[in-house]
Amino acid sequence: MVSLTIDGRPVKVKKGTTILEACEFLGIDIPTFCHLKQLKAEGSCRMCVVEVEGARNLQISCATPCAEGMQVHTRTERVVSFRRLVIELLLANHDTNCFSCPATGRCKLYQYAMEYGVEHSRFAKYKPHHPKDESSEFFNYDPSKCILCRRCVRVCNNLQANHTLSLKNRGPDTWVGLPFDKLFKDSNCVSCGNCVSVCPTGALTAKAGKSYRIWEVTKTRTTCPYCGVGCQMDLLVKDGQVVGVEPAEGGANPGILCVKGKWAYHFVNHPDRLTTPLIRRDGELQPATWDEALDYVTQGIQKIKEESGPDAIAGFASARATNEENYLFMKMMRAAVGTNNVDHCARL
Amino acid sequence: MTNSIAEVVDADAVLVIGSNTTEAHPVIGAQIRQAVGRGAKLVVAEPREIPLAQDADIFLKIKPGTNIALLNGLMHVIIAEGLYDREYVENRTEGFAELQEVVEDYPPERVAEICGIDPEDLKAAARLYAKAEKAPIFYAMGVTQHSSGTAGVMSIANLALLCGKIGKYGCGVNPLRGQNNVQGACDMGCLPGDYTGYQKVANPEARAKFEKAWGVKLPEQPGLTVTEAVQAIEDGKVRCLYIMGENPLLSDPNLNHTEEMFKKLDFLIVQDIFLTETAELADVVLPAACFAEKDGTFTNTERRVQRIRRAVPAPGEARADWEIVQEVMLRLGYENQADSPEEILAEIASLTPSYGGISFDRLEREQPQWPCPSPDHPGTPILHVGRFSRGERALFKPAHYLPAAEQPDDEYPLILTTGRILYHYHTRTMTGRNEDLNRISGRSFVEINPADAAKWGIESGARVKVESRRGEVVVDALVTDRVDAGVIFMPFHFGDGAANRLTNDVLDPTAKIPEYKVCAARVERY
Amino acid sequence: MEETRVVLHKAGEFLPTSSLEYEAVGGYAGLRKAAADPDQIVDVIKASGLRGRGGAGFPTGLKMSFTKGAVADQKYVVCNADEGEPGTNKDRVIMEEVPHRLIEGMIIAALAVGADQGYIYLRAEYPHVKKVLEKALEDARTHGFLGRDIMGSGFDFDIQLFIGAGAYVCGEETALLDSLEGKRGEPRFKPPFPGVAGLWGKPTLVNNVETLANLPAIMVNGPEWFRSMGTESFPGTKLFTLSGNVNNRGVYEFPVGVTIRQLFEEVGGGCPDGRRLYAIQTGGASGNIIPASLLDTPMDQESCDKVGATFGAGDLMFMDETCCLLDVLENLAEFFVKESCGKCTPCREGNPQLLHLVQKFRRGKAQDGDLDLLIELGSAMTIGCLCGLGQMAPNPILSVVRFFPQVFAVNNVYVRGAS
Structure with a gap:
């Protein structure tokens, strides 16, 4: 353990803890653009700088480990004016037409500009913007909104390990692009959307992103309904409808999802969903009440059970339903119907 | 795992x-x-x-x-x-x-x-x-x-x-494991010879334990697997199927045969979120809630038990599967004590040693991997450390290579193998509802090596007929050296051009798993 | 004034690529001594007080001790020969004239830290040096100084030559390592320092050419001898590169602490055509520009720091009275815009703004507040950029603001040195 003070508050942390983590623990808010918990800190955005007594330079809190006796100040004049300058430098070349931006409300640049009182940049705009790429089925890329925090590139290369996004050129000409200037649709992109999930601005946004503002949605932590990996994710819900999915960090998924988990949620609110019980009458499935349907089910089961015994009935449980439902289904077949003819599609 | x-x-x-x-x-x-x-x-x-x-x-x-x-x-x-x-x-x-x-x-x-x-x-x-x-x-x-x-x-x-x-x-x-909760469905005893946690039906002690807990006499003979049950329809041994959230009429092998069997059933109950290929044949269809509309747990492929949570209301009158099953049981004369997923999990934990330490309350904080026998047990990230389930020593079970049941011949010169693609899930009941996914991959196809394609005059994008001894489908050709000459590949997700009309329903004698991965086939321009 | 040649000892008097001829003038004696007791090397270097010659002046023995102390299955020694600082040519001279001294130094360093693989990261702009080094390395292998069981010591070590791709930032040691790994050359956050986790995550000793070339003589003559030259805090000699408006441009080796005046007048022979000296850029393109009035400053790190000059890698670019400092600053600012790697915000976005502001002054378009913004931005970069490149890039501008404030008089269109 190491002891240090942050803004005069003493704190003890495990060796190797970064200043940012220690601040989080104390509830001290530190602005960040490039920081992503799942990835090694690379310290490129410089927003999270703090003052460490005895150090000539400002130190980035995301990567600097706490040291014994360290005295950290998170909001000195030097720190605040530096952060303000970083915001101004980014704003100089940022497309500030926020009215049409899907990220409005969740944009970190916007949020910090407000917080640090930056209403305009004193610096000159000098960069031409690269063309938009709206070729993906699921998301849009607008380089004019990019602040080069490189989260997308790092997620694509280091977590998804797909190597679709890369940094092109250098210095002020640096931009995030695809090899050989390909469009997403022509590239090796697997549409996992993890770049979209981590973009702090409106550079990478879901195509459906304009349909909700972040303050309109609630988030519910759940488990992905697709393959057996069991990724953790948050459902974004607006007015009783699932409007988006964000990856969460789970035992099986380091804050990433695949194309199905991230984008294939439309079935939930799909008009084809069954909304009422159906009973086959005159050769056709016709709507029925729950009472009718349930009676019909039990009468059918009872009849066959009486005629041919319980083993004339078989039940297929579901690899898609919950443990509790499968348990109950199994219990129904064994305890209420009286047969061990219960299985599911594990083999299929 | x-x-x-x-x-x-x-x-x-x-x-x-x-x-x-x-x-x-x-x-x-x-x-x-x-x-x-x-x-x-x-x-x-x-x-x-x-x-x-x-x-x-x-x-x-x-x-x-x-x-x-x-x-x-x-x-x-x-x-x-x-x-x-x-x-x-x-x-x-x-x-x-x-x-x-x-x-x-x-x-x-x-x-x-x-x-x-x-x-x-x-x-x-x-x-x-x-x-x-x-x-x-x-x-x-x-x-x-x-x-x-x-x-x-x-x-x-x-x-x-x-x-x-x-x-x-x-x-x-x-x-x-292929599906979100296939591990859990197995763990929960949705197997003809197992209760929860792989406690055997054939074991009188296990049976007695469940009889006592459930207050009923339980059948002694292990039941039929999915594939056996479908075969048993043929000779009238199985007359009624109750299917909860599955679509065997796309996922079963040798579909033409399966379809025939299903039509022979006296009574087919299907409980699902969509009117699937299987539901369309049903006598009664019960509308179910999907994962976003209910509470519960899934167990993933590494045995990790995790929550799902209700985020939106179910559409119309749709109800959670557990609620429906609860109702059916009641009408069959069996009253459950547990009345929520949380209570059902508690019942599971009380009867299942490997789930003994798992509860809704605990899952809010951590997601342990089973075996997790007690609330203070941390779960088991790695199995068989120092000890195997059969004892201190594991037994080698060597096996000789046996060729697949069906080999290519003059009539059906190609090996057809099947599998999944990134953009779809199982029988597409869920992913098929995404237009964006369908635009990327909306139709069934067959991958064929350029040498074979040349042999039969097939070009990428052309419609081809793929035939096996059990059926035929018409799909798009994708000429690629991803597969070797002599081998063709089809995804099984699609209803139109369903690969499983062709696959072989021969079973592994122990696991009763069908040989989806190898059958003999032929292709021709359509 | 007579040079004191340690690194360049006997340079020009023998065939550079021949280890036999190098041995004849005392070469590889340091290695023999080092190989006799490799465990002592780090202590000897520590005692000598040798400090890095690449610009930062970090104590070499201490740096070595980090890598020596690190436990790993693989360690590396990397020679930073990416001499990209405009106005610096000293490493080139060493590699051209005494390549075996560098090779010998690298072997000693490898022995010291327990590395069995070395790399020389050479800038692509030195194609002739590449040929010399290739020959010298091959010659060293032929004569058993590289490869398996070096000189019967049981020690294996070889050196691979790696050619950079023309990025100034790759002179920064961690960017150099990224480049060596085949990645985009960008500085890494430190810690961990390369000494502990460097090339491919393994402990790696990264040293400048001149630093490594100092090791053989220290091994032969001992730390006391080394400390007898230079200053108390920065012992030894240093290669100084004189460039710009000076008669005898070139690379010269003198004890650390020689004054700029001695180098300018006695070695450099003053400005051509009898013109008056106006300014000196010290320490390369990212160094401070100081007025002629500071000519008596000794060239050592402490003295330079005290007056606001930059010791750096020992570069001195002289500017006479015909020189326009805004021209110079614009040129330098353009250089840093081009050479910023683009990783951290203040360097990537700040350098173009520095350039833009300098251009405004240069073109007479500056407004009230521009100088304040220039100072604010420049100062912020020095304390907040990720690596030395961004932190040092504003130095020329800020030093001109300090020493030549008249240059930034608003809309003073063309301020010549004479004014």
């Missing part, structure tokens, strides 16, 4: 066999690629050049249905070169002599011949795996969906045991 997913990132070498990981389990695929990025060596054994093959140090493009020959070949090299873990074999296993005798028959040259690979690659792969300290094996349906699937799984276990790689961090045998 004997081990945990996250361990793979630390691996020194990874062996993937019969798993198109980046497409079927993309987030595990990504983590395998992370490992490769950190310097891990990768061996991929697959009949198709799947995306992960491009990341592989050694890609063994084996003929479909030759897994066991390959695995025996690997073990042959490892034993011949003295690369196996002598201490582990001596102290933790039984039956080494028998294993040695079987794999003796699989020298690299013979295996290379059977599998259609270079013997040097086989040797290199064997050395890589055996010498690596942390080396997990990942496998999936490419190993299991064969008439010799059980033997394939055993052979994988043999290989891992031989190299002392079970019960160790970063190693293990790791089957990747």
Whole structure:
């Protein structure tokens, strides 16, 4: 353990803890653009700088480990004016037409500009913007909104390990692009959307992103309904409808999802969903009440059970339903119907 | 999985066999690629050049249905070169002599011949795996969906045991389960011979325990598997099917036959979220809530129990599956005490040692992996550490390679193998509702090697008829050397151009799994 | 004034690529001594007080001790020969004239830290040096100084030559390592320092050419001898590169602490055509520009720091009275815009703004507040950029603001040195 003070508050942390983590623990808010918990800190955005007594330079809190006796100040004049300058430098070349931006409300640049009182940049705009790429089925890329925090590139290369996004050129000409200037649709992109999930601005946004503002949605932590990996994710819900999915960090998924988990949620609110019980009458499935349907089910089961015994009935449980439902289904077949003819599609 | 997913990132070498990981389990695929990025060596054994093959140090493009020959070949090299873990074999296993005798028959040259690979690659792969300290094996349906699937799984276990790689961090045998809660459905006893936690129906003690807890007399004879039940319809032994959330009329092999059987049923109950191919034949359809509309738990492929939570209301009158089943049970004269998923999980925990320590309350804070017998037990990230379920020693179960049940001949000269693609899930009841996914991949197709395509005058994009002894479908051709000459591949997701109209419903004698991965077929321009 | 040649000892008097001829003038004696007791090397270097010659002046022995102390299955020694600082040519001279001294130094360093693989990261703009080094390395291998069981010591070590791709930032040691690994050359956050986790994550000793070339003589003559030259805090000699408006441009070796005046007048022979000296850029393109009035400053780190000059890698670019400092600053600012790697915000976005502001002054378009903004931005970059490149890039501008404030008089269109 190491002891240090942050803004005069003493704190003890495990060796190797970064200043940012220690601040989080104390509830001290530190602005960040490039920081992503799942990835090694690379310290490129410089927003999270703090003052460490005895150090000539400002130190980035995301990567600097706490040291014994360290005295950290998170909001000195030097720190605040530096952060303000970083915001101004980014704003100089940022497309500030926020009215049409899907990220409005969740944009970190916007949020910090407000917080640090930056209403305009004193610096000159000098960069031409690269063309938009709206070729993906699921998301849009607008380089004019990019602040080069490189989260997308790092997620694509280091977590998804797909190597679709890369940094092109250098210095002020640096931009995030695809090899050989390909469009997403022509590239090796697997549409996992993890770049979209981590973009702090409106550079990478879901195509459906304009349909909700972040303050309109609630988030519910759940488990992905697709393959057996069991990724953790948050459902974004607006007015009783699932409007988006964000990856969460789970035992099986380091804050990433695949194309199905991230984008294939439309079935939930799909008009084809069954909304009422159906009973086959005159050769056709016709709507029925729950009472009718349930009676019909039990009468059918009872009849066959009486005629041919319980083993004339078989039940297929579901690899898609919950443990509790499968348990109950199994219990129904064994305890209420009286047969061990219960299985599911594990083999299929 | 004997081990945990996250361990793979630390691996020194990874062996993937019969798993198109980046497409079927993309987030595990990504983590395998992370490992490769950190310097891990990768061996991929697959009949198709799947995306992960491009990341592989050694890609063994084996003929479909030759897994066991390959695995025996690997073990042959490892034993011949003295690369196996002598201490582990001596102290933790039984039956080494028998294993040695079987794999003796699989020298690299013979295996290379059977599998259609270079013997040097086989040797290199064997050395890589055996010498690596942390080396997990990942496998999936490419190993299991064969008439010799059980033997394939055993052979994988043999290989891992031989190299002392079970019960160790970063190693293990790791089957990747295809569906979100297929592990949980098994754990919950939705198997004809098992109660929850694999307590056997045939075990009188287990039965007595459940009889006491449930307050009823329980049937003694193990029941029928899905595939057996469908066969039993034929002779009138099974007259009623109750299907909750499955779509066998797309996922079963030899669909034409299955469809015929289903039509013979006296009473078909289907409970689902959509009117699936199966529901369309039903006598009664019960509308169910989907994962976003209910509370409960799923158990993932690494045995981790995790929550799902109600985020939106179910549409119309749809109800959660547990509520519906609860109602049916009540009307059948059985009253459950538990009245919420939370209470049902508590009942499961009370009857299931491996789930004993799992509760809704605990899952708010952590998601343990079973076995987790008590509330203070941390869960079990790695199985078989120091001890196997059968005792201190594991038993080698060597098996000889047997060719797939159906081999290509003059009439059906090609081997058809099936699998999944990235953009769809199982029978597309869910993913098929995404227009964006359908625009990327909306139609069934068959992959065919350029040499075969030339032989039958087929071009990419052309419509072709694919036929087997059991049926025929018309699909788009995709000419690609991803598959070798003599092999064609189809995804099984699509209703129109359904691969399972062609697949062979011959079963593995032990697991009763159908041989989806190999059947004889032919193609022609349509 | 007579040079004191340690690194350049006997340079020009023998065939550079021949180890036999190098041995004849005392070469590889340091290695023999080092190989006799490798465990002592780090202590000897520590005692000598040798400090890095690449610009930062970090104590070499201490740096070595980090890598020596790190436990790993593989360690590396990397020679930073990416001499990209405009106005610096000293490493080129060493590699051209005494390549075996560098090779010998690298072997000693490898022995000291326990590395068995070395790399020389050479800038692509030195194609002739590449040929010399290739020959010298081959010759060293032929004569058993590289490869397996070096000189019967049981020690294995070889050196691979790696050619950079023309990025100034790759002179920064961590960017150099990324580049060496085949990645985009960008500085890494430190810690971990390369000494502990460097090339491919393994402990790596990264030293400048001149630093490594000092090791053989220290091994032969001992730390006391080394400390007898230079200053107390910065012992030894240093290669100084004189460039710009000076008669005898070139690379010269003198004890650290020689004054700028001695180098300018006695070695450099003053400005051509009898013109008056106006300003000196010290320490290369990212160094401070100081007025002629500071000519008596001794060239050592402490003295330079005290007056606001930059010791750096020992570069001195002289500017006479015909020189326009805004021209110079614009040129330098353009250089840093081009050479910023683009990783951290203030360097990537700040350098173009520095350039833009300098251009405004240069073109007479500056407004009230521009100078304040220039100072604010420049100062912020020095304390907040990720690596030395961004932190040092504003130095020329800020030093001109300090020493030549008249240059930034608003809309003073063309301020010549004479004014």
